[in-house]
Amino acid sequence: MQDPIITPDLIAAHGLKPDEYESILSIIGRAPNFTELGIFSAMWNEHCSYKSSKKWLRTLPTTGPQVICGPGENAGVVDIGDGQAVVFKMESHNHPSYIEPYQGAATGVGGILRDVFTMGARPIAAMNSLSFGLPSHPKTRQLVNGVVAGVGGYGNAFGVPTVGGEVRFDASYNGNCLVNAFAAGLADADKIFYSAASGVGMPVVYLGAKTGRDGVGGATMASAEFDDTIEDKRPTVQVGDPFTEKRLMEATLELMATGAVISIQDMGAAGLTCSAVEMGDKGGLGIRLNLEDVPQRELAMTAYEMMLSESQERMLMVLKPELEAEARAVFVKWDLDFAIVGETIAEDRFLILHNGEVKADLPLSKLASSAPEYDRPWEPTPAAAPVGDIPAIDPIAGLRSLIGSPNYAAKSWVYEQYDSQVMGDTLRIPGAGAGITRIHGTTKALAFTSDVTPRYVFANPVEGGKQAVAEAYRNLTAVGAKPLATTDNMNFGNPEKPRIMGQFVGAIDGIGQAVTALDMPIVSGNVSLYNETDGTGILPTPTIGAVGLIADITQIIRGTLADGHTLLLLGDTPGHMGQTALLAEHLGRNEGDAPPVDLVAEAAHGDFIRANIANITACTDLADGGLALAAFEMAETAGIGVTLDTDDTAQLFAEDQARYLIAASFDQAEALLTAAAHAGLPITLVGKAGGDKITFGASSTPLAPLVDLYRSAFADAVA
């Protein structure tokens, strides 16, 4: 087959701007051929090169005594003591999931699991953060059903418990849903595998599934906005096979144990191209590939197709040649492909041969290091106008609006489609704050949470960025965990618009301040830009995934509310009503500023919770819906009524930060009040548990119908 001629249209179709093409010409000193153009396009698209975001990502705090490996590898690595490490990352699969929800979501899960086991870690927990358009939008139901089935279909078969996540609905996601998948794995701290190749003449080995034409150009597709040609993009979505992934994971971990691996990299976005370039670049080496040796599942594939295929469940490694037989035996055992497809070379070249013909001959280090980097113009987000007058409301009706909305209703319809208990170490299933997974064979555990409040970030990117981290910190704290580290998944609109770029810059600033103050550095992350359809961007959604350590599982806060318990509120309630869930869900108003985040108070209140675990029976953080929703959720979990003394709208529904609701026995409550007085922290008695009603001051209603509403509203809206 004749390769196409390089024309301006072809260049544009590869997502390369004219000036980017000019720099290709100056780097290689000639016009690229078709395969080379594809390779540049794959390496230089936004998804792989982070060209718009790099400048700002560099400002994030990524170090700390607990950090073994920060951003730049497949996943972050964090010390959890006793010679073990947790390896984790969150990554988006937004564009593919909107085009083809089941496979898009499934391969998103597959990709993040591969990132984790490529580092030598066995995945032990997964989460997902999903954002959809309004339930009334004609596409939403299909997307929700497809995405949830896809996440479950992959993770359940692979055999990793899904222990947490979030689901939200907003009109801004009508044309662009978000699917952010998180995975964490466990490894020995001294047996982490990295991607940098070393040694000249070492075999480059292809592992896993065969290469097909699926996903060709996927990363380039994911770096563009959507318009009405979206259906044409369906073939760029990959197809997942969790059974192969499971075998690939087992085989990879066995392979690593043989000592045969010099370096290893999974084939994710931009497949063979990106993985080979990364291994060579990090090792300061060139790579030669012989494409006729690549295992193929389709006939007559071209060099271009093989280099850009995003077929799933594949890895590339540099092998110690003396251990080839042992390594090959592992892959034979698991019935997976093992093929030597090239070698490392001393020259700085990315040399692609196909049946003896040179298909690409490029300077390898330039492919990686000369990728464009932009300092895009940005505008700070203007200060939000203050909230207008809020009419008097019946607080029970306000609560009903919240729990009857799919945003705040129980999500069991979602998480019951995910296996949350495989591996036998799940101590807390999804549904309420952080999920908890015991570290197998020990009395330690890890807590996981995923958080962001996009409407806050839209109103005030800096405070919204801080808040996402603070809420993650609180969710980990509320189960008794010590937050360790963070992964960030930055979902934004078109960065070429200064307003959108300003949201990104502000959110990074806020996240950076918060992870510094709360000592939970960023160890991995992912950026997804161009989340726009027909020029309308999503709410800025910097999803924060965070991991906390529980040193002793007997210290987990996991009690339930009981009759006679006292309810205590830790933290101040000045009554911030801007951008609250109540405004949005009950009054249909998106107004005001995001709540300010006092990071000193967050840290102090978190430390107080951890220092007083013995005196806390149940605990939840206050976030969307404020005190009212937190108290209702506690009541719903326990099946017991709650009385709050106040019926003041702001006291009940304000979303002031750094607050926790604590349930305690009388003796525990006395001890907590004393301890808080000593520490100089604000803690107040706000109510008590008992009976079968929800009572807010003078308003009261039976609990049971509210519970029914809370448990059925999600399915009623989207199932």
Place this chain on the structure above:
Amino acid sequence: MKAAVLVFPGSNCDRDMAVALRKVGADVTMVWHKDAEIGDVDLVAVPGGFSFGDYLRCGAIAANSPVSQALKRHVERGGYALGVCNGFQVLTETGLLPGALMRNAALKFVCKSTPLTVATSDSGFTGGYTAGATITLPVAHHDGNYTAEDAVLDQLRDQDRIAFTYADNFNGSRNAIAGVLSENRRVLGMMPHPERAVDAATGNTDGLALFRGLVQQLADA
């Protein structure tokens, strides 16, 4: 008790099963699906998971593995076998248990803790429970909707071979059947996961009596 846990390439509850068996003192060997012999054991456990991806009928390929031939010989010799979830599907596909597991009535994967009624205590597996008692076990499956011909259902009832039924028949199983026994009462297939309910830290130990009962039965035999 000497036990073997079969490992298919897509098994993912194999370790959980081994942990549960070891917890009650069993000597556990993991046996790879390509092995033609299982060895001399008291119990063969067929764990949950997605044996060969289950893109075809669940358990259908596993039922034709070399190790499944060895499993059949073990059962023919009067050995005990326990199939959980995908393991139950494998046992029906091998013909060691009657019936079949279809897609859940709501067509969705379901993972939750669900109440079960112990339908008989007359077996090595259920002797640790009281017939009629309600226990709670986790379920996690897409294809747990048990079906069989009327004559088979009558026979299961008449021979007291229904081990567990769902108190809330969420997956649409005929007669709410969650687990069935073989005619010699030494083979049990069940969709719920007793091996996920053996550890107080996870909040549920209702599965422990099944494993302890089996150890007791073998000790008494």
